[in-house]
Amino acid sequence: MEFLGNEFFLIAVTFGVFFLAKWLQRRTGLMLLNPILLTIAVLIVFLKSAGISYETYNEGGHLIEFWLRPAVVALGVPLYLQLETIRKQILPIVMSQLAGCVVGVVSVVLVAKALGASQEIVCSLAPKSVTTPIAMEVARAVGGIPSLTAAVVVCVGLLGGILGFKAMRLTHIASPMAQGLSMGAAAHAVGTSAAAELSRKYGAFASLGLTLNGILTALLTPTLLEWLGLL
Amino acid sequence: MIRQCAILFGCLALGELLVWLTEVKLPSSIIGMLLLTLFLKLGWVKLHWVQGLSDFLVANLGFFFVPPGVALMLYFDVIRAEFWPIAIATVVSTLLVLVTSGWVYQLVRRAVGRPGQKR
Numbered sequence: 001m002e003f004l005g006n007e008f009f010l011i012a013v014t015f016g017v018f019f020l021a022k023w024l025q026r027r028t029g030l031m032l033l034n035p036i037l038l039t040i041a042v043l044i045v046f047l048k049s050a051g052i053s054y055e056t057y058n059e060g061g062h063l064i065e066f067w068l069r070p071a072v073v074a075l076g077v078p079l080y081l082q083l084e085t086i087r088k089q090i091l092p093i094v095m096s097q098l099a100g101c102v103v104g105v106v107s108v109v110l111v112a113k114a115l116g117a118s119q120e121i122v123c124s125l126a127p128k129s130v131t132t133p134i135a136m137e138v139a140r141a142v143g144g145i146p147s148l149t150a151a152v153v154v155c156v157g158l159l160g161g162i163l164g165f166k167a168m169r170l171t172h173i174a175s176p177m178a179q180g181l182s183m184g185a186a187a188h189a190v191g192t193s194a195a196a197e198l199s200r201k202y203g204a205f206a207s208l209g210l211t212l213n214g215i216l217t218a219l220l221t222p223t224l225l226e227w228l229g230l231l
Numbered sequence: 232m233i234r235q236c237a238i239l240f241g242c243l244a245l246g247e248l249l250v251w252l253t254e255v256k257l258p259s260s261i262i263g264m265l266l267l268t269l270f271l272k273l274g275w276v277k278l279h280w281v282q283g284l285s286d287f288l289v290a291n292l293g294f295f296f297v298p299p300g301v302a303l304m305l306y307f308d309v310i311r312a313e314f315w316p317i318a319i320a321t322v323v324s325t326l327l328v329l330v331t332s333g334w335v336y337q338l339v340r341r342a343v344g345r346p347g348q349k350r
Contacts, residue, residue: 117316187325211265
């Protein structure tokens with residue numbers, strides 16, 4: 001069954017499973033059946049049971065992942081469309097992102113440490129809220145495991161994408177700007193895509209959160225970890 | 232479509248160039264996004280030149296995360312060894328970020344409150 005490792009076959013499977021997962025979520029309306037999460041789970045089970053290594057899968061997979069970066073560039077369009085709104089609210093936006101960044105790094109470090117995680121893991125978790133390339137860079141800089149960070153970042157995104165709006169409803173976060181910013185800040189591009197599904201405006205505010213928290217996290221994480229006695 | 236690709240990848244390539252020149256620790260894609268916003272604002276790039284492709288890419292952003300997510304299968308051992316610290320810290324912290332940035336935005340917005348202006 002060597003054919004199962006064919007890169008185009010694996011790309012086709014990825015598209016096919018994702019399409020079915022989207023269909024399934026529309027039919028059932030269940031939030032937990034997040035198409036990204038479901039596709040990842042189905043593919044892992046498939047690869048493990050067919051004995052295909054991640055390296056083999058990634059020969060096709062990296063052609064899909066390749067589009068992640070142009071897609072992040074494309075977020076410049078919704079951002080441009082909301083520039084005027086953003087300019088008017090620059091102070092609350094920056095304050096909220098600064099708070100989100102500090103809380104994100106400090107809380108994950110303190111909780112993981114308190115529960116006995118090793119230094120290497122704690123450092124890998126520190127930049128978990130932000131988009132993969134930034135998170136991996138930060139993890140490398142502070143002595144974490146960049147590829148573990150990448151995996152955790154995807155999980156964080158899924159968590160935010162699935163639970164984010166519900167959590168904000170419970171905590172009375174109602175304004176579209178607050179919701180968008182929070183989704184981008186806490187759940188990077190996955191949160192942003194969940195927000196963009198509501199409307200272009202939400203997508204724009206979320207890409208703002210993704211960008212600002214990304215930049216702040218890149219700049220502040222080493223200092224924060226130093227204060228927390230980890231570096 | 233070709234023009235749209237040329238612009239998006241052009242911004243990405245400029246981002247790469249800036250990273251290479253300045254050795255700044257930011258991803259080229261984020262810099263490319265800010266450049267695209269800037270070029271649209273300056274009018275160097277017209278909205279309809281990029282809108283079709285960018286709408287498609289933004290709408291399907293989540294799909295491009297499937298392959299890096301599948302990479303989780305490489306870390307089952309590490310994650311199993313420290314599962315609870317990783318899981319609890321991640322969940323708690325993600326919810327805290329959501330709530331904190333939302334609340335701080337709403338509080339500061341109300342506090343600033345732009346006097347003399349209608350809401």
